[in-house]
Amino acid sequence: MASATATEAAVDRAAVFEFLLSMGDNALILGHRLSEWCGHAPALEEDIALANTALDLIGQTQLWLGLAGEIEGKGRSADDLAHHRDALEFRNLLLTERPNGDYGKTVMRQFLFDAWHYLCLTALRDSSETRIAAIAEKASKEASYHLERSRDLVIRLGDGTAESHTRMQAALDDLWPYTGEMFMNEASDAELAAAGVAPQPASLKNGWDALVAEALAEATLKKPVDGYMHKGGKRGVHTEHLGYVLAELQFLQRAYPGATW
Amino acid sequence: MYAQMVKTDAPRVKSLDEMDPQERAFQERIDAGQKIEPKEWMPEGYRKTLIRQISQHAHSEIVGQLPEGNWITRAPTLERKAILLAKVQDEAGHGLYLYCAAETLGISRDEMYEQLHSGKAKYSSIFNYPTLSWADIGAIGWLVDGAAIMNQVPLQRCSYGPYSRAMIRICKEESFHQRQGFDILMKMVKGTSAQKALAQDALNRWWWPSLMMFGPSDDASVHSAQSMAWKIKQNSNDELRQKFVDQTVPQAEYLGLTIPDADLRWNEAKGGYDFGEPDWNEFFEVIAGNGPCNAERLGARRQAWEDGAWFRDALTAHAEKAARRAQPVAAE
Amino acid sequence: MSSEWPLWEVFIRGQHGLNHRHVGSLHAPDAEMAINNARDVYTRRNEGVSIWVVRSSDIVASAPSEKGPLFEPSNSKVYRHPTFFDIPDEVGHM
Numbered sequence: 001m002a003s004a005t006a007t008e009a010a011v012d013r014a015a016v017f018e019f020l021l022s023m024g025d026n027a028l029i030l031g032h033r034l035s036e037w038c039g040h041a042p043a044l045e046e047d048i049a050l051a052n053t054a055l056d057l058i059g060q061t062q063l064w065l066g067l068a069g070e071i072e073g074k075g076r077s078a079d080d081l082a083h084h085r086d087a088l089e090f091r092n093l094l095l096t097e098r099p100n101g102d103y104g105k106t107v108m109r110q111f112l113f114d115a116w117h118y119l120c121l122t123a124l125r126d127s128s129e130t131r132i133a134a135i136a137e138k139a140s141k142e143a144s145y146h147l148e149r150s151r152d153l154v155i156r157l158g159d160g161t162a163e164s165h166t167r168m169q170a171a172l173d174d175l176w177p178y179t180g181e182m183f184m185n186e187a188s189d190a191e192l193a194a195a196g197v198a199p200q201p202a203s204l205k206n207g208w209d210a211l212v213a214e215a216l217a218e219a220t221l222k223k224p225v226d227g228y229m230h231k232g233g234k235r236g237v238h239t240e241h242l243g244y245v246l247a248e249l250q251f252l253q254r255a256y257p258g259a260t261w
Numbered sequence: 262m263y264a265q266m267v268k269t270d271a272p273r274v275k276s277l278d279e280m281d282p283q284e285r286a287f288q289e290r291i292d293a294g295q296k297i298e299p300k301e302w303m304p305e306g307y308r309k310t311l312i313r314q315i316s317q318h319a320h321s322e323i324v325g326q327l328p329e330g331n332w333i334t335r336a337p338t339l340e341r342k343a344i345l346l347a348k349v350q351d352e353a354g355h356g357l358y359l360y361c362a363a364e365t366l367g368i369s370r371d372e373m374y375e376q377l378h379s380g381k382a383k384y385s386s387i388f389n390y391p392t393l394s395w396a397d398i399g400a401i402g403w404l405v406d407g408a409a410i411m412n413q414v415p416l417q418r419c420s421y422g423p424y425s426r427a428m429i430r431i432c433k434e435e436s437f438h439q440r441q442g443f444d445i446l447m448k449m450v451k452g453t454s455a456q457k458a459l460a461q462d463a464l465n466r467w468w469w470p471s472l473m474m475f476g477p478s479d480d481a482s483v484h485s486a487q488s489m490a491w492k493i494k495q496n497s498n499d500e501l502r503q504k505f506v507d508q509t510v511p512q513a514e515y516l517g518l519t520i521p522d523a524d525l526r527w528n529e530a531k532g533g534y535d536f537g538e539p540d541w542n543e544f545f546e547v548i549a550g551n552g553p554c555n556a557e558r559l560g561a562r563r564q565a566w567e568d569g570a571w572f573r574d575a576l577t578a579h580a581e582k583a584a585r586r587a588q589p590v591a592a593e
Numbered sequence: 594m595s596s597e598w599p600l601w602e603v604f605i606r607g608q609h610g611l612n613h614r615h616v617g618s619l620h621a622p623d624a625e626m627a628i629n630n631a632r633d634v635y636t637r638r639n640e641g642v643s644i645w646v647v648r649s650s651d652i653v654a655s656a657p658s659e660k661g662p663l664f665e666p667s668n669s670k671v672y673r674h675p676t677f678f679d680i681p682d683e684v685g686h687m
Binding site for chain 2: 028032035036038039040041042043044045046047048051052053055058059061062078079082083102103104155156157159160161163164167206248249251252253256258259260261
């Protein structure tokens with residue numbers, strides 16, 4: 001792993017670790033939210049499709065957090081990182097922890113995330129850190145399909161019935177203030193970008209705007225104006241919802257310390 | 262079983278000589294091991310019984326998502342979470358294959374849902390029991406899927422083509438389900454004493470309901486005899502239950518767990534185990550809607566359906582709009 | 594009650610270059626969603642590289658009552674099968 005060693009020397013290892021946590025935590029928390037639908041989706045075909053997306057995200061979690069543990073070098077596994085950190089140490093976007101709401105809101109959250117995720121993973125395929133590039137290569141194909149599906153649904157539900165249009169517009173307006181965080185540069189982001197490890201978050205904004213604007217127009221939905229944007233997820237300052245997600249997600253590991261499953 | 266006590270409307274099983282020529286030809290084809298296909302002539306009783314059986318089977322898969330789905334968000338590791346989610350997703354898929362098989366008999370999926378939601382159609386009694394610990398996920402895979410496989414493997418040879426083909430696909434996909442359950446318990450019995458206690462507790466609670474899955478003895482049942490004549494049921498309930506016990510007892514021994522039956526002992530003469538009688542009163546209460554989770558399970562299915570109505574309608578509306586737009590504008 | 598999504602028949606071509614094969618059916622509001630649903634429902638285990646969907650109502654099927662006239666005539670054309678011809682062993686593989 002000569003190239004990996006070179007990268008680690010060039011960039012602060014902690015910054016790479018934090019970045020990998022953010023990728024893994026996004027997948028973990030959103031995968032968790034999607035898995036809550038299993039058995040309750042509005043149609044059987046939809047139940048199966050959503051589970052596929054959730055499975056992809058859980059798989060990505062294992063890869064990102066696995067690499068995070070490796071880079072950290074303290075012997076923590078992906079499972080250790082998923083089940084033994086408190087909310088303050090989670091780095092996921094606030095968008096991913098938003099409650100599911102109705103199925104339309106889940107679809108809208110997915111679309112807003114998928115558009116970003118797809119662009120981010122596509123850029124990461126060229127990461128100078130080869131292990132990151134390898135994960136992104138696999139994950140970007142999955143994200144591409146996720147985006148196709150969530151985009152198709154946003155268009156159909158936006159331009160469906162009067163009720164579905166109203167629901168989708170409400171979901172969009174409600175979630176919009178959580179989209180800005182995807183494009184905010186943190187201090188370490190410049191360093192990662194300079195070393196070619198990961199793109200600057202802000203650099204993805206134009207592409208995302210175009211993707212989203214096109215789909216929303218086709219969906220006959222009104223793109224909200226960028227106003228106040230919530231932030232904090234990437235620094236570990238979350239909404240109240242994450243605590244409950246973790247209480248569930250980590251229950252067994254916490255209740256039976258040291259047990260293997 | 263996933264389809265328990267399916268009625269056939271038959272007062273008794275007719276002999277070939279009593280049948281009219283069409284029905285006789287039909288029965289002779291079944292006796293010769295031929296498959297019956299959707300558009301072919303079939304007795305009304307055969308069609309109705311199949312609809313009941315296949316839809317009950319499908320409902321069981323769909324309701325069966327719920328007890329296991331209950332633990333997806335709390336699975337102990339990322340790998341266990343993915344496996345469980347994939348398994349519960351498979352069950353949705355199996356429900357889908359089965360609904361499609363029933364649809365070839367002239368009933369719509371919506372009608373079958375309506376029968377489920379109104380309480381008119383039944384589903385397997387087993388899914389009205391709660392999953393109280395992670396070990397229950399192991400017990401369900403090991404015992405409940407184990408019992409289901411006993412029934413489903415012979416159904417691959419059933420006389421109705423679409424049902425038989427659905428079962429072939431289902432059996433192929435389900436081969437990992439029982440193993441994943443056993444694997445969960447293997448890990449737990451080798452773990453801490455608390456984990457082992459959870460495993461034993463799960464076996465204590467799931468053993469008898471699993472035996473009940475096969476339904477009460479049907480050796481004297483005319484419905485069962487008719488279903489067997491039609492080759493949509495291949496073995497008697499007692500036969501399958503015996504086979505299940507014989508297969509499962511050594512597995513429990515391997516795990517070091519105790520089956521909660523004081524009457525269980527090896528019978529050298531019959532080459533199988535003797536075992537106690539399940540509490541059939543409990544079984545009939547559960548079937549009648551009084552099990553620990555009947556209200557929640559059906560409530561969850563109803564709510565998913567009702568809450569999703571706007572979503573399904575919107576997609577239909579969009580498809581209609583898109584189709585209209587795609588039509589060429591009429592010339593003046 | 595609202596109207597049900599139409600039924601679609603799903604055909605999948607597997608990894609090995611064989612013809613598309615009928616694998617089952619599903620419900621979907623339109624063709625594009627039917628393809629997506631088929632991908633999610635019927636290729637969960639890496640079964641396919643190409644999917645066809647067709648509305649069930651658009652399938653034209655032979656009538657079961659014509660099974661005799663349609664298919665039995667080919668029973669007697671035994672010469673269409675290679676085993677009809679006896680080739681002496683000394684000729685070798687043919």
